[in-house]
Amino acid sequence: MNVTKIAPSILSADFGCLEKEVASVVDAGCDWIHIDVMDGHFVPNITMGPLVVSALRRRFRCTLDVHLMIEKPESMIPSFVEAGADVITIHQEATHHPHRALQMIRSSGLRAGLAINPGTGLDSLPYLVGEMDLLLIMTVNPGFGGQTLIPATVSKVASARRQLVELGRGDVLIEVDGGINEQTIREVYEAGANVFVAGSAVFDHSDRTDAVARLTKALAM
Numbered sequence: 001m002n003v004t005k006i007a008p009s010i011l012s013a014d015f016g017c018l019e020k021e022v023a024s025v026v027d028a029g030c031d032w033i034h035i036d037v038m039d040g041h042f043v044p045n046i047t048m049g050p051l052v053v054s055a056l057r058r059r060f061r062c063t064l065d066v067h068l069m070i071e072k073p074e075s076m077i078p079s080f081v082e083a084g085a086d087v088i089t090i091h092q093e094a095t096h097h098p099h100r101a102l103q104m105i106r107s108s109g110l111r112a113g114l115a116i117n118p119g120t121g122l123d124s125l126p127y128l129v130g131e132m133d134l135l136l137i138m139t140v141n142p143g144f145g146g147q148t149l150i151p152a153t154v155s156k157v158a159s160a161r162r163q164l165v166e167l168g169r170g171d172v173l174i175e176v177d178g179g180i181n182e183q184t185i186r187e188v189y190e191a192g193a194n195v196f197v198a199g200s201a202v203f204d205h206s207d208r209t210d211a212v213a214r215l216t217k218a219l220a221m
């Protein structure tokens with residue numbers, strides 16, 4: 001699969017001027033924006049909700065990639081659909097009914113993603129693969145930006161890619177999230193990832209065009 005996307009995570013952006021922050025990465029050539037929704041229960045942090053997604057939807061045409069780090073995501077899926085998300089990803093660990101949650105997202109006409117934490121295996125893949133468009137492999141424990149990629153997650157990406165191909169779903173995007181930077185992006189790409197969430201590696205730099213170009217260059221090396 002040839003698709004590769006850098007998806008800047010606005011968790012590391014300056015929320016005081018979010019429109020300007022997102023515009024800076026869209027101007028740098030990014031057409032996916034990663035939006036981390038945290039509820040203070042599933043993860044020990046609270047961020048934003050559907051109102052922020054709908055505000056960004058009104059201003060930007062790019063793909064809004066919404067990552068729900070919330071318990072019982074089923075209850076909030078309709079609000080994020082209504083807000084204008086393009087991709088909604090739920091965590092396997094956050095619901096008793098991941099299959100149903102993925103079906104809800106798809107039946108609303110959106111792309112559905114399944115996220116798994118670093119400590120979660122790939123056992124459920126054969127049972128959920130028919131309902132997903134994207135597999136988000138957390139490369140850090142979710143909740144905060146600026147962490148270091150956990151090395152064991154790289155072989156999980158490789159294993160997931162192999163299994164997806166064997167299951168006839170080589171088209172499913174593998175997204176990696178956490179600790180993605182110039183030093184780590186190439187190894188997860190080689191393992192089979194194609195969507196690269198980058199928070200601090202983009203927003204901690206004042207020149208966003210340069211930051212995105214550095215990641216793209218590291219990917220191609």
Ligand SMILES: O=C(CO)[C@@H](O)[C@H](O)COP(=O)(O)O
Binds near residue numbers: 034143146198199
């Ligand atoms: O979901 C999360 C954190 O839970 C991420 O999307 C972070 O925002 C990634 O930040 P960096 O590790 O790239 O700084």
